[in-house]
Amino acid sequence: MRLILVGPPGSGKGTQAKLLGERLGLTHIATGDILREAIRLRTPPGRKAKPYLKAGKLVPDGLVNDLVAQRFRRNDRPERFVMDGYPRTLAQAASFDQVLRQEFLDLSAVVLLAVGDEEILRRLGGRWSCPKTDCKATYHDPTKPPRTPGICDRCGTQLIQRDDDKPDTIRRRLEVYRRNTLELIPHYERQGLVREVAGEGDIEKIYNNIVQVVPRENGPC
Ligand code: AMP
Numbered sequence: 001m002r003l004i005l006v007g008p009p010g011s012g013k014g015t016q017a018k019l020l021g022e023r024l025g026l027t028h029i030a031t032g033d034i035l036r037e038a039i040r041l042r043t044p045p046g047r048k049a050k051p052y053l054k055a056g057k058l059v060p061d062g063l064v065n066d067l068v069a070q071r072f073r074r075n076d077r078p079e080r081f082v083m084d085g086y087p088r089t090l091a092q093a094a095s096f097d098q099v100l101r102q103e104f105l106d107l108s109a110v111v112l113l114a115v116g117d118e119e120i121l122r123r124l125g126g127r128w129s130c131p132k133t134d135c136k137a138t139y140h141d142p143t144k145p146p147r148t149p150g151i152c153d154r155c156g157t158q159l160i161q162r163d164d165d166k167p168d169t170i171r172r173r174l175e176v177y178r179r180n181t182l183e184l185i186p187h188y189e190r191q192g193l194v195r196e197v198a199g200e201g202d203i204e205k206i207y208n209n210i211v212q213v214v215p216r217e218n219g220p221c
Pocket of ligand 1: 009031032033035052053054056057058059060064084085086087088092164173
């Protein structure tokens with residue numbers, strides 16, 4: 001199974017991609033996480049990307065395309081995966097199409113998570129994340145708070161509100177989504193891959209909505 005999840009920031013892409021990864025054994029590839037890790041490690045791509053993430057803008061296509069292409073050209077490239085946050089522009093979709101073609105990998109579906117703007121603002125305003133790289137648990141005040149306020153249930157680390165989850169940045173990220181990412185839909189519709197799923201309701205219900213629309217697996221891919 002090879003999936004792309006598309007949805008506005010706060011649509012639950014990350015949560016659903018993680019569940020799909022765990023339950024269906026797919027490699028979860030989140031470009032936001034790859035970029036935040038590169039920033040933390042102060043690598044050259046990390047240094048370039050940092051101001052864009054802080055401002056809630058998309059990093060240049062070339063930079064993120066290179067990071068993804070490198071991941072797919074390694075010996076341990078993912079065979080079965082769920083993409084979370086990539087591609088986000090038409091140019092990225094074109095680059096990813098080419099990488100997949102070269103690697104002889106076909107996509108199974110592009111899942112569009114549909115969530116209204118008001119719901120997005122409500123969700124993202126209360127989002128807290130664990131900054132520890134091997135944990136990255138996310139919480140939400142008031143729907144999924146940690147047991148001890150401000151502390152990660154899993155590893156005890158102090159939770160943070162990501163710069164890009166602050167209100168002004170959220171608004172900018174929504175504009176960016178409408179301007180750039182929605183263009184992906186006609187691109188993948190032409191390939192017959194788009195499946196729209198209601199992204200509101202509880203996490204398990206949304207997960208089931210997704211599993212119902214993606215093709216069943218009957219082989220090793
Ligand atoms: P995310 O965690 O997916 O919400 O991404 C956080 C931030 O990382 C975004 O607001 C962008 O600045 C950057 N980013 C992540 N993925 C991409 C991408 N595919 N293209 C450009 N920028 C990205």
